[in-house]
Amino acid sequence: MNVRFAGRMDKVKPSAIRELLRLGADPRIISFGGGYPDASLFPFEQLEEVFQTAISANGRDSLQYTVSNGLPRLRQQIAQRMERDGIACSQDNILILQGGQQGLDLVAKMLIDKGDVIATENPTFLGALIAFNPCEPRYAAVRMDDDGMDMDDLELVLARNPGAKLIYTVPDFQNPTGVTMALERRKRLIELANRFDLIVLEDSPYREIRYQGTPVPPIKSLDTEGRVIFLGSFSKILAPGLRLGWAIASEELTQQLGLLKLAADTQCSTLNMSAVSLYLDTYDIDVHIASICQTYRRKKDLMLETIRGSFPQEVSFTEPSGGLFTWLSFPRNFDTARFMAEHALPEAKVAYVPGATFFPLEQEVNHARFSYSTQTDETIVQGITSLGRLLTSSLRTAERRFEDRTST
Amino acid sequence: MNVRFAGRMDKVKPSAIRELLRLGADPRIISFGGGYPDASLFPFEQLEEVFQTAISANGRDSLQYTVSNGLPRLRQQIAQRMERDGIACSQDNILILQGGQQGLDLVAKMLIDKGDVIATENPTFLGALIAFNPCEPRYAAVRMDDDGMDMDDLELVLARNPGAKLIYTVPDFQNPTGVTMALERRKRLIELANRFDLIVLEDSPYREIRYQGTPVPPIKSLDTEGRVIFLGSFSKILAPGLRLGWAIASEELTQQLGLLKLAADTQCSTLNMSAVSLYLDTYDIDVHIASICQTYRRKKDLMLETIRGSFPQEVSFTEPSGGLFTWLSFPRNFDTARFMAEHALPEAKVAYVPGATFFPLEQEVNHARFSYSTQTDETIVQGITSLGRLLTSSLRTAERRFEDRTST
Incomplete structure (x- = not known):
């Protein structure tokens, strides 16, 4: 059959980032791609408890519509x-x-x-x-x-x-x-x-x-x-x-x-709303937030420090005071998507999000979003270091080619 | 400020049923309105267990994006x-x-x-x-x-x-x-x-x-x-x-x-999906469904039997083999919304859903949706009986008026 879609569907297309998240799911890849929080920081015991209470003490309401x-x-x-x-x-x-x-x-x-x-x-x-x-x-x-x-x-x-x-x-x-x-x-x-x-x-x-x-x-x-x-x-x-x-x-x-x-x-899940409400009544979420912030700061510092030590000087990056991301900018004609497909993934086993898709109008190819949230200290250093090595040789080759061209 | 809403918002209006559900929440009202399932039938212990397992055994995945x-x-x-x-x-x-x-x-x-x-x-x-x-x-x-x-x-x-x-x-x-x-x-x-x-x-x-x-x-x-x-x-x-x-x-x-x-x-809640998946793996949902069906059948039979015994003959109703609702039809000019506001709510303390809002084009005023799912056996009999008494006197009065008019 030939489906007559609504006009708006012309604007609804699979996104590159989604395809990429699939690659990042390969356990052999060190992915700085997804904007996921660090799963080891979830308050497991507290959530287990509040879900249990929400169902056992108040299940008729918390499992019903609201x-x-x-x-x-x-x-x-x-x-x-x-x-x-x-x-x-x-x-x-x-x-x-x-x-x-x-x-x-x-x-x-x-x-x-x-x-x-x-x-x-x-x-x-x-x-x-x-x-x-x-x-x-x-x-x-x-x-x-x-x-x-x-x-x-x-x-x-x-x-x-x-x-x-x-x-x-x-x-x-x-x-x-x-x-x-x-x-x-x-x-x-x-x-x-x-x-x-x-x-x-x-x-x-x-x-x-x-x-x-x-x-x-x-x-x-x-x-x-x-x-x-x-x-x-x-x-x-x-x-x-x-x-x-x-x-x-x-x-x-x-x-x-x-x-x-x-x-x-x-509506949203009544149960999830009840459990989070109980969590906020029972625990101090600010204490929890303070503790996860410590981890993210350490990882951010580690990633930026490793970039500073191993990436070529032509690569610049932002210095966030919070959140999960830093944004890297490469020389004008450096295509981060192509580099990832041809070098970063096969040679360094590293993924990130090429920056082009974040531009609503004119896509710039020479940026990338790196997330430091989900990798361990060890894999941050390992991934960034291998990538730095690749980038250094790749940008030098590009430079030499440029010099060759200008000298002839 | 004067908000310039999108054109589609002309079609987005509060619904009568929503207002009604608010009235039905008054504990003094016997509501046959909401299409809610019977909360006493939720499998509380099993759900408590699968939520606990989803978090304790697999929390890093079940609390993360998927x-x-x-x-x-x-x-x-x-x-x-x-x-x-x-x-x-x-x-x-x-x-x-x-x-x-x-x-x-x-x-x-x-x-x-x-x-x-x-x-x-x-x-x-x-x-x-x-x-x-x-x-x-x-x-x-x-x-x-x-x-x-x-x-x-x-x-x-x-x-x-x-x-x-x-x-x-x-x-x-x-x-x-x-x-x-x-x-x-x-x-x-x-x-x-x-x-x-x-x-x-x-x-x-x-x-x-x-x-x-x-x-x-x-x-x-x-x-x-x-x-x-x-x-x-x-x-x-x-x-x-x-x-x-x-x-x-x-x-x-x-x-x-x-x-x-x-x-x-x-996406939907990863946790809720994980817990329901565990439930389906651990328990036989068909056994659970069979047991809730017994209750709904009993309530349906009780409601229809009580309607038969106490409503005027001019009121017809459907005989469902499942689900939560029966649909009542009244004489052509009987306005169920008006009757509810003027009589059923104040005098019988009973709510239902007037049928007009279910018609996409020409609204017929002489129907009502009755749900038998959330009331107890006792309140089904009590609510339907009081309503039947009111309806009998109200339809007789209307008939007499009609006869008076036609005889003059």
Whole structure:
């Protein structure tokens, strides 16, 4: 049969990163690819206990349907935590999500008609492009540097796209660059959003994984007109297999997003919400977060130190203060995808994510995202060192070829 | 601020049933409204055990991300179960869903452009209309009787709507009517789908809750061209709070639905998938299903018997062989919503779902959906008896008024 797909399916294609995650699953490969948290850090015993209690003490409720916006007690607990982070909110501003990813889908559905413009960082989170694409937006890519999105460039982009509806940003330890948006820029972002009458989608799943420096206030905490939607997640601070995240928005927007949530999948798992709520009541999640941050900091330091010691000087990289990623930039014509397929994978048995797919418009081939979260100290050193050796010889050969060409 | 919503939000509105479920939550009300399973039937100890094992024996995997189509082992187990029900399939035809509801959302996204026609039973499942609406379809309503969708009427409807893309049906113990589609009609449905080149969405969350009579083969088992998508669910046979369902489709369609699933929420809860997979490996779910079917049959018999004994003769009702619902029809001008607000709730403290919202086009006011699943034997008798008393006096008054009018 010849299926007559909806028009939006032209924008729904398998992603390179997904294929790559499959390669990374080969146990002989040292993968710096997936943005997974370190599974050895999950609080196993505590989770076992709270799931047991949720079923044995309250199973009739925790295995049954509940309200589609999410368990009221959990929404209350999240609101209290977010208040401590500077965001004034109550449970009526919270929608529990099937991971932060669902927030991207619901916000796009709520706002984006075909052809509407979304302004994103350049590069930006690939999963957001995947979530937005079925709504068939146009993208406007905004320059960024070590302080995050460039506000002069954003202003230009917004002036050039008067119909733009949404600014999408990952302001804390961005995926893929690891960069954090400076406070002054956050303030200016709010001014621009107010002036151009836009919604800001602040996607911050790594926010609490800060292992050095001082937290920068959430953009949502600076929101003066209810136009920022904040997305948070339990995936990195607890465990992604629970599939729980949340949105914080004005009551009007929370209600609309809640209707879309109901339409999409009725509600999140009552059991998982009950268990996480019990976890938050029984244990101090901040103690847990502090301990996982120590590990991530050690791994980050180790990876950057090993890169410094073994990679050619032409390769630059970002220095994140939190999150799971560093972003490497190579000489202009160096194709990281080709290098991975031809050299890194077969010769060094190392995988990473080539950077091209993170660019919404013009793909730059000379970057790569490296995650230091899932490998051990030993495999970080081993993988980065082998890769450094390969890169050194490969970039020297390229240089020599260039010299040969210019001298003839 | 003035939010510029996407056009599709005009179709996304709060539903009457949702408001009603709130009323039904009042413990003083005997609610026959919600389509919830009986929470006392959940297999608490077994679920407690499998969750414990999933975390303690395999927590690094079961709390981590997994492939977005769902845990391979669980897909295999579902494929084996569905094969026994006559559907030839392998794990490559299975997509794990956040409850059956998510299948409705994903299938609509895959197929429906604004204005495309979906043919549905009349009445049909309200949750499906809610899921389809963001894609802005037009509906074509197909007559039904005690043998399900009327195939002569479907043929007429399809001939009148040459662009139609999808036939949506709940063939087993339909929500809201409790009616099951006869085998001959299922065969003719396939013929019509082949002739008019359409996709059939067979939504069958109640299929395994059959407590009398012989199962009718799934429409998917009669599919000759890979054009049927079957939706199943663990919500009624295990527990809805787990939020797990599945789609069965051709490999091509499974792949497309999988891409939409990835975009929408990455994946279902790895933990819940692992625990249910362990449950299926450790226990005989068919023994469990047989035991819950006994309870539902007893409750159904009790409700229908009490209706027969206490409701006025003008009220007719369907006699389901499974599932959770019976569908009541009242004299033409009797408004069940108004009666509920003015009499049933305040005077009898009884709730049900007025039928109007289940009609995609022309709403008929004189029906109601009654669920016998969540009330006890005692409250079924008590609620139906009080309601019967109210109805008897109310319909007599209406009759007298009518006689008064016609005699003057």
